[in-house]
Amino acid sequence: MGTDAFHVRRQRWLGLATAAMCALAAGAVWCVLSLYVARNLTVLALPIALVVAWVLRNHGFAQNAGGALLAAGFTAAACFYAQYLLATAHIASMLGLPMRTALAQIGPGMATAVMQSRIDGWDLAMMLGSVVAAALLVLRGR
Numbered sequence: 001m002g003t004d005a006f007h008v009r010r011q012r013w014l015g016l017a018t019a020a021m022c023a024l025a026a027g028a029v030w031c032v033l034s035l036y037v038a039r040n041l042t043v044l045a046l047p048i049a050l051v052v053a054w055v056l057r058n059h060g061f062a063q064n065a066g067g068a069l070l071a072a073g074f075t076a077a078a079c080f081y082a083q084y085l086l087a088t089a090h091i092a093s094m095l096g097l098p099m100r101t102a103l104a105q106i107g108p109g110m111a112t113a114v115m116q117s118r119i120d121g122w123d124l125a126m127m128l129g130s131v132v133a134a135a136l137l138v139l140r141g142r
Contacts, residue, residue, distance in 0.1 A: 015059020027081035053137035
């Protein structure tokens, strides 16, 4: 394998790792900011989608269906992660537990039920729209 192929491959792996870390970090920041202002800041899903799409486009995934699926998946993961953390924080505050303890003790079923009760139609539409926007931004031409 030539060095050019190696560099392209390395650039793509770096892009995947960067996009994944950006999505997870942004989900955590979304949670912290939402807790700080006492609102579910679903509008942050769109800037997260923009960042994820930008990272993937700049690492060789532009105009690529696989890249579009990755962008959609990473954006959805950021949305899910933020909502999961917010649900855990809600349960922790109701039970008077530290967040770390609540994360370890609640199951996915309980967290999902709390997430469903906290997300309204606007929140869901904003998150789904951001997932679609991330995919379309990766697919579009320069």
